[in-house]
Amino acid sequence: MKQFFDSSVLVPVFYADHPQHASSMKIFLAAGKDDFCALRTLGEVYATLTGLPVRPRITGSEGISIVRQITERLTIVALGEGEYISALESAAS
DSSP states (O other), X not given: OOOEEOHHHHHHHHOTTSTTHHHHHHHHHHOOTTSEXXXXXXXXXXXXXXXXXXXXXXXXXHHHXXXXXXXXXXXXXXXXXXXXXXXXXXXXX
16 A cells, blocks of 8 residues: 655654654655655655754754655655645545
């Protein structure tokens, strides 16, 4: 079964103190290039992790490293406007 990852799963993978870290990590480590992530999700993950009020702070270079880890494991897809709206409509129904 193909899986589609969004920031609600990917942020906990890279933030060890998140309550969903263990379960998200398990799913992520089992994923491969047959699984997907939206291009826009990479920006969400980067912005969320580097903006967390944690010490030590997650730096920009660490954020880029995380983005690279995601792209090495998952296939990144970019949806056009119509595809994006259609996906939202499917999710809403």
